[in-house]
Amino acid sequence: MRRYFILSAAFLMLLLLSYCGSARRGAPIYAPLAIESEAVANGEAVYMTYCNKCHPGGAAGLGPAINNKPLPGFMIKLQVRKGFGVMPAFKEEHITDQQLDNLVAYLKELKAAK
Numbered sequence: 810m811r812r813y814f815i816l817s818a819a820f821l822m823l824l825l826l827s828y829c830g831s832a833r834r835g836a837p838i839y840a841p842l843a844i845e846s847e848a849v850a851n852g853e854a855v856y857m858t859y860c861n862k863c864h865p866g867g868a869a870g871l872g873p874a875i876n877n878k879p880l881p882g883f884m885i886k887l888q889v890r891k892g893f894g895v896m897p898a899f900k901e902e903h904i905t906d907q908q909l910d911n912l913v914a915y916l917k918e919l920k921a922a923k
Contacts, residue, residue: 885916
């Protein structure tokens with residue numbers, strides 16, 4: 810009976826430990842993005858203002874992941890301007906053409922880093 814109790818307790822402890830997660834908790838999987846261009850830095854600011862809420866860090870959140878999207882720059886611009894599905898359209902009053910170019914440059918850097 811005692812042996813059954815010890816085995817059950819050991820199994821329960823292993824089960825509980827498996828739910829605690831990995832040692833990577835809170836540590837980023839990828840190296841931080843090295844921003845060397847002013848355009849990319851401005852694009853990051855636009856991204857953090859308008860996009861990061863739904864696409865946190867380029868990964869899936871409320872919206873799909875965009876750091877692995879195989880779209881060329883003009884298609885990304887079209888999607889930002891027109892919006893598709895539940896994604897809102899961002900007109901020039903929100904994001905200027907220059908900011909949109911910077912945003913695409915940032916997304917290309919983000920994609921290349923991951």
